Amino acid sequence: MRRWNGWGDHAKVYPLPDGALSFLVSRVGQGATTEDASLESVLDRLAPPRLKGLPGISTDPVERLLHTHGQSLPDWIALRSGQIGRAPDGVAFPETGEQVRLYLNLAAKKGFRVIPYGGGTSVVGHINPIEGEAPILTLDLGHMDQLQELDEFSRLARFQAGVAGPALEHQLKERGFTLGHFPQSWEYSTLGGWIATRSTGQQSYHYGRIEELFAGGTLETPQGSMPLLTLPASAAGPDLRQAVLGSEGRVGVITEA
Numbered sequence: 001m002r003r004w005n006g007w008g009d010h011a012k013v014y015p016l017p018d019g020a021l022s023f024l025v026s027r028v029g030q031g032a033t034t035e036d037a038s039l040e041s042v043l044d045r046l047a048p049p050r051l052k053g054l055p056g057i058s059t060d061p062v063e064r065l066l067h068t069h070g071q072s073l074p075d076w077i078a079l080r081s082g083q084i085g086r087a088p089d090g091v092a093f094p095e096t097g098e099q100v101r102l103y104l105n106l107a108a109k110k111g112f113r114v115i116p117y118g119g120g121t122s123v124v125g126h127i128n129p130i131e132g133e134a135p136i137l138t139l140d141l142g143h144m145d146q147l148q149e150l151d152e153f154s155r156l157a158r159f160q161a162g163v164a165g166p167a168l169e170h171q172l173k174e175r176g177f178t179l180g181h182f183p184q185s186w187e188y189s190t191l192g193g194w195i196a197t198r199s200t201g202q203q204s205y206h207y208g209r210i211e212e213l214f215a216g217g218t219l220e221t222p223q224g225s226m227p228l229l230t231l232p233a234s235a236a237g238p239d240l241r242q243a244v245l246g247s248e249g250r251v252g253v254i255t256e257a
Contacts, residue, residue: 121185141161195244
């Protein structure tokens with residue numbers, strides 16, 4: 001099970017070697033140890049949810065907490081100290097693009113904000129709710145993780161955008177292919193998140209950055225679906241795929257790519 005207040009699996013422990021500890025003490029001095037806040041104490045501090053009684057939206061305290069912060073150092077400090085700030089008022093787990101569109105329509109009708117959530121590995125605050133009067137719904141795309149289509153001749157694959165790196169590579173490997181994109185967060189981050197953040201990484205130098213691999217897909221917006229067609233390179237007008245790459249969820253929710 002993934003840690004609620006840090007990176008990795010809670011069953012794996014990474015102790016600091018004695019040699020490394022001695023080195024740090026010799027350079028910066030003896031540090032003071034502070035006790036981590038317990039899960040129970042942090043849950044007790046959550047504000048009551050403002051999205052109640054809506055179909056398909058969970059207000060479970062643990063789910064809300066797990067979708068509160070990313071994986072930056074400030075995020076870890078906030079979680080370990082128990083000073084988490086604002087939490088989403090609800091979390092939904094759509095399984096199709098149509099369900100994503102329904103939640104966006106509901107948000108427009110009810111006046112709440114939506115945060116798309118892939119693997120929760122952001123280190124720059126993309127998924128952190130901010131203070132405000134409007135309720136906040138986090139859309140966790142983790143259930144949208146299937147290979148939809150593979151054209152072996154053109155070597156084009158279409159996945160649901162919530163697929164994480166290991167699941168994506170496993171489904172391609174079964175058919176003799178690889179995407180070859182391996183950012184540092186590959187274990188937990190998702191295809192949609194790679195596109196929305198214009199992902200790169202030290203282990204992606206061979207096949208390239210995600211912008212060089214993104215051939216098209218589908219974007220769900222408050223105004224409806226936006227197909228991003230897979231077309232040959234052209235000088236005829238702007239390429240809407242470039243507007244989506246690095247958009248950080250501002251223009252819509254990537255549901256397929």
